[in-house]
Amino acid sequence: MPGEVPPIMARAAAPPSPSMSEPAAAPELPAPAETPARATTPRAIKWLSLHRMQLRALLLGAISLAIFLVAWHLLTKYRVNIYIRFLNVPSPEAVFERAVRAAHDPKFFQHVLLSCRRILLGFLFATLVAVPLGLIMGRFRLARDFIFPVAEVFRPIPAIAWVPMSIMLWPSNEESIIYITFIGSFFPILLNTLHGMTTVDTVLVRAAQCLGARERQIFREVYFPATMPHVFTGLTVGMGVAWVSLIAAEMISGQFGIGYFTWEAYSLVQYSDIVLGMVCIGVLGLGSSALIRGVGRLVMPWNR
Amino acid sequence: MRFMNLTGAAATAAAMFLGVATAESQTVITIGIGTQDTTTNTVTTGTIVRELKLYEKHLPKDGKYASVKFQLEWNNFTSGPPVTNGMMANKLQIGMMGDYPLIVNGFTFQSNPESKSQLIAVSAYNMYGSGNGLVVHKDSPYYELSDLKGKVVSVPFGSAAHGMMLKAMQDRNWPADYFSLVSQSPEVGSTNLQEKKIDAHADFVPFAELLPFRGFARKIFDGVETNAPTWHGVVVRTDFAEKYPELVTAYLKAVIEANAWFRNDPKTASEMVAKWTGIDKEVVYIFMGPGGIMATDPTIKPEFVKDAAEDAKVLQNLGRMKEFDVDKWVNDSYIRKTYAELGLNYDKQRASFENYEVKGEDAFCKKPVTEPRKAGEIWVDGESIMPFSSPACTLGAYSDFKAKGKKINVAYVYDTERGIKLFADQAFYSIGANKNEIAPFLLKKDAEAHAGKIGGKVIGFADALKVAASGG
Numbered sequence: 001m002p003g004e005v006p007p008i009m010a011r012a013a014a015p016p017s018p019s020m021s022e023p024a025a026a027p028e029l030p031a032p033a034e035t036p037a038r039a040t041t042p043r044a045i046k047w048l049s050l051h052r053m054q055l056r057a058l059l060l061g062a063i064s065l066a067i068f069l070v071a072w073h074l075l076t077k078y079r080v081n082i083y084i085r086f087l088n089v090p091s092p093e094a095v096f097e098r099a100v101r102a103a104h105d106p107k108f109f110q111h112v113l114l115s116c117r118r119i120l121l122g123f124l125f126a127t128l129v130a131v132p133l134g135l136i137m138g139r140f141r142l143a144r145d146f147i148f149p150v151a152e153v154f155r156p157i158p159a160i161a162w163v164p165m166s167i168m169l170w171p172s173n174e175e176s177i178i179y180i181t182f183i184g185s186f187f188p189i190l191l192n193t194l195h196g197m198t199t200v201d202t203v204l205v206r207a208a209q210c211l212g213a214r215e216r217q218i219f220r221e222v223y224f225p226a227t228m229p230h231v232f233t234g235l236t237v238g239m240g241v242a243w244v245s246l247i248a249a250e251m252i253s254g255q256f257g258i259g260y261f262t263w264e265a266y267s268l269v270q271y272s273d274i275v276l277g278m279v280c281i282g283v284l285g286l287g288s289s290a291l292i293r294g295v296g297r298l299v300m301p302w303n304r
Numbered sequence: 305m306r307f308m309n310l311t312g313a314a315a316t317a318a319a320m321f322l323g324v325a326t327a328e329s330q331t332v333i334t335i336g337i338g339t340q341d342t343t344t345n346t347v348t349t350g351t352i353v354r355e356l357k358l359y360e361k362h363l364p365k366d367g368k369y370a371s372v373k374f375q376l377e378w379n380n381f382t383s384g385p386p387v388t389n390g391m392m393a394n395k396l397q398i399g400m401m402g403d404y405p406l407i408v409n410g411f412t413f414q415s416n417p418e419s420k421s422q423l424i425a426v427s428a429y430n431m432y433g434s435g436n437g438l439v440v441h442k443d444s445p446y447y448e449l450s451d452l453k454g455k456v457v458s459v460p461f462g463s464a465a466h467g468m469m470l471k472a473m474q475d476r477n478w479p480a481d482y483f484s485l486v487s488q489s490p491e492v493g494s495t496n497l498q499e500k501k502i503d504a505h506a507d508f509v510p511f512a513e514l515l516p517f518r519g520f521a522r523k524i525f526d527g528v529e530t531n532a533p534t535w536h537g538v539v540v541r542t543d544f545a546e547k548y549p550e551l552v553t554a555y556l557k558a559v560i561e562a563n564a565w566f567r568n569d570p571k572t573a574s575e576m577v578a579k580w581t582g583i584d585k586e587v588v589y590i591f592m593g594p595g596g597i598m599a600t601d602p603t604i605k606p607e608f609v610k611d612a613a614e615d616a617k618v619l620q621n622l623g624r625m626k627e628f629d630v631d632k633w634v635n636d637s638y639i640r641k642t643y644a645e646l647g648l649n650y651d652k653q654r655a656s657f658e659n660y661e662v663k664g665e666d667a668f669c670k671k672p673v674t675e676p677r678k679a680g681e682i683w684v685d686g687e688s689i690m691p692f693s694s695p696a697c698t699l700g701a702y703s704d705f706k707a708k709g710k711k712i713n714v715a716y717v718y719d720t721e722r723g724i725k726l727f728a729d730q731a732f733y734s735i736g737a738n739k740n741e742i743a744p745f746l747l748k749k750d751a752e753a754h755a756g757k758i759g760g761k762v763i764g765f766a767d768a769l770k771v772a773a774s775g776g
Contacts, residue, residue, distance in 0.1 A: 085393070087416065087417060088416055163491075163492060163495075167492070167499055173496070254458050254486030254492070255484075255486040260487075266385060266386075266389075268385070268461060268624055269385050269388050269389065269412045
């Protein structure tokens, strides 16, 4: 922040640098150099103060990414060997070079698109099943006691262990893959929804009952809105786990998907491609989480 | 036993944390070895050496190693690339894998500033490429490669079996999209084939034999049809080998002893290997037993070097690899030195392509086995593996054992034309007027061609048994 704001303010409030500001300002406003500066200053300041935190977050994010890239570059350039070894880790340049080549390859986009579709479908099904199930389990003790133990047994099973079962369970490979991403995102969504239900203030429920609300109304007016923030936490975590499951899931595909791309790079020992796949999954994961947060903000305007 | 394992694990964990300190001091040398237990033709360089503690036996104990404590770390993988990865990370110094992964290993090491890798020995080979194969579901209507046009064929990319597929397509001038070729690991491909999600699966040792043996697949293409050798070999990090050449030769001595151990009693050895690796003993025996698909021989034959150069070219054409100097990568000085130290003739062994063969007295037809590649064997459960002098005698004896109520594990015969060892119950039999001339074949089309020539017909195992029983 201290690096960003002062220069702009300095430029806006400082007439003694006419060589810079005058040519740019002149065609726009015929008035003397002093006036436009004064006119734009409050607006700029207002805009800045309004978006100060966002700007700061953006800047900090950019700086931390830059530091990461520089550190990666230096560690691999000098092949640092301090217990952790960077001897054979591909450099950011090498990965970038592969990325440029991939960007010109329509097959690469096919990988990415197919993966996105699989994640989307798996995640959508998980949401459609896990959220209602979590609500019901949270409301009715009986359902919770009945389902919870099974869910707890299935939850810790890693995606890769599901590969052979999934192939046998589903008629097509595409379904097997979607099933594994489904399993990955299902449990975080379920548990968070369930947790959200337990945090609902019982006083509110009782108040609603006193006012004559029926079960369905209580659900709609009390439980659902109160649980929403937790549901969205679950969705964000679930989306993350769905991407985590992707490599295991796409081992089945044998042909397409960014997880498969990474897996194939491993079987041919192509380190740059492995990292490219990792970065790609990371970026896609980031994007999809941001998307969910965005939807969350739209759905829950009160939660801003 | 359980307690022992736990303390062992604890010791390993402790060693990992203390790794810095111990690795630097000269008193402990850690040797990491990457094996492929399930890839049956590497067992003499990996599994057997580990289980019989042969490396420990041959490690030097005097001279500059007098005060040294050796720590062997065995790591098992199901394919070559993870071994290469471990070697690159210097967690493994010695690794074994098939021909294609070996080339990738050597190439990957070219960019390693610490060390290169070199091929120091061969585990086992088949001069004509048998060992790799393509299987289909047993109920499928496919009997030869061309039946699979436009179908989904999976193969682990970058493996020896991938090389076989590429070569087969090249030989036939088929375009790259003749099949829909997809990459699946053996585990995934096997399950997919069982579930009929794919039309065919091509794989390396032992899957083309294992899957038919497990009862749901049929081999329709054998690597022998590519007529290019297939082999597995041992690579070593050069920084390790140059610093401790004695440890490399000690390892190779252990390998030679493991080979001798297997050949000395192939039945017991197959049973032991089956116990150690989980691959059925009957499958181990078809590869490593007498007249088996694989010949174990550590010498690096010029044919393999030539083959490696061709494999490298295939990988280059696929854009998977850049320049790679095969000759610089092959280093037979260690295996030569080992042979010299053991008083064996390296050049003689290098020039020889002989395997050990089926021999003995045929108890059914009452005559000795004279033509080992026309012979047969029957493994009676709980008893020995008996040799028979011809396919007809083998099938006759089979019916005889059945009639006596004995349980038969497996019977082997040889492909009449190609001399590959087969499971008798998977073979196609061509039979003419003379019932003693029954001829087994791996491929239906070969059997049909033979039957056409002798004016006979092609029958399956069950019918062949009936014929042999009535004729014998």
